[in-house]
Amino acid sequence: MDTKQAHFNEMPKHPFPQKRPDVKIAESDDRIFEVDCPELQWWFAVPEMGDPHLRAEYDANTLELDAIVEITPTTAAIIRDIDCVELRVREWLAPRDWPAVCPPDLIYATLNDTHTRWISVVDMIDGEAVFYTIGDESFEEQWGGPLKRRIVDDGRYQLQTDGSYKITDGHGFGAGTYDVTIGENTFHCLRVLDVDISNPHGGELAEVFVESGGRTIFFRRYDGRYLRGHDLVSKYPNNRRIVINDIVYVHSDCSGWAHDQLTSESLRPIS
Template sequence: MSESRDGLSVVLWRTDSHLCSREDNCSSAVLSSSTSMGTILQQCRGVRGLAPGHRFRTTAKSPVRARDRPLYGPVMDTSTTVVFPETLPDVHIDVLEETTEHEVVCDELQWWFVVPRAGETSAARWYDRASGQVTMMRETSHPVMPFDDGSGRVRIRIDESTFPADGRGSDQRCVEFTARLSSAAAEFRSVEMDGHVTGPDDDGFDEAWGRSRGRVLRDGRRLVRTGPREYSSLCHEGIRADLVAVSIGGITRRALRVLDLEVGEEPDEIGQPVIDLDTGRTLVYWQYRPEDWDADAESWLSAHPEEGMVIDGVRYQRRNCTGRDTVALTDHAVRLFGL
């Protein structure tokens, strides 16, 4: 995968659709009945992959333009089988307009790629950028189900399969949400993970799950570019959004590339979704971590000089809490680009 910055094409490698803290250790985290809910919410929220040679089929809906989607009720489009590529396809991103005036309506639970609306489905695969192999698969186990109480809430079940780098087999788990799509945002209302259920009344829930960027995503005039892959803050809230052209398999679409920064001055993990302008759905996604979160950051950044960025003097690595440099490809990208 490559991205054009300052007129140059550079190799991109980085993702996983979850948030992690500097204390995260995804491969060895152990939860017990005595673990506090705040600690649980700080655990890594994603997993890693699949074995080579597997054909990745999933059932997902045809894309619907963002402005045509209802807030509530089923989406009346036809479910079809999506076949994911066995290896990471070539993905090229060219910047068309920095800090663009363009905006996009995105109804997804950020960044789990599913819309909390009855009848919706979603799927994604994470690929290791060095090998091109799938490291994680995630998909809804059945269409999103509504509550029958008129509240607009829905139930979502997501199945994950992870394939660690050491080849020791696969790990599976199920994550269940209740959620709601309001006029302002897609909102998590409860999360069940690893045998624990948490909601808005629990410590740490708002920080881990409750902060939505809203349905309408636009540049917040937060960052100004000061050099190749270097930025300085103008304020400490909002997102950075650039208009880009995404090319996969010979097809090009316009999208909004978002740096999803947390509120405040403290360095934190940064998600980078690339969202289709027409459909409002995420196409690809990866993450960055501050250099002081990982003991081997210096050696990693030295070995990957074109695969990080600097914000306010802090260097960021383009990799997730497992130490792997991965990129997520969604079912919407598979369909829109004819993969």
């Protein structure tokens, strides 16, 4: 079987421990109603020149380090007359039987006062750069159109007595305010639920904790119960679940496992 591991095997220098730090999440009455998030959602890097962004993926059950992703701004660029920034992507994976799903080698993206936007992604195939670019067929369907930096909590997710959620007439992705403690650092965060509700069996759900300054600290991916063609509740009876509009989402991602993701922002000292 071809594995993702064959494509990426050099670990970049990184600050993350081998075992996931203790993570505590507590709801807060000190509400955050909106944040300005300049990141590519949900890749966590800001498309502007600056320091590399790193994230760590930990197996949610063993808490062992499973993957490191480094995204480095390398140069300003112009793609189809759009000013943007080139971002180089490097990934290290622990030895496991990963599915053959690889991130792009390069990303081109842009940022303004209100939105971020994917412009192009590049895969290196047999030494040649293959571009998939805005304006190409299905590009925005796969990578998304302009992404609003402003994320609001307008009551879209109404908590029910059984712990599930119903979607109201609100349009924001915010779903409450939480204090997230990672190791010795505590961040005041807007909880974000970015969910695909168009799939009758449940699509993908991102649970994201964005600190008040607009940077992601902690991230989990969930799949709809039957998204992968089998019952994820039966496969992972002990994994976390979120229920929205009676659809069950199970903590699991396209790797086939559940991961807790920490960003390099989560390790910065709190002033």
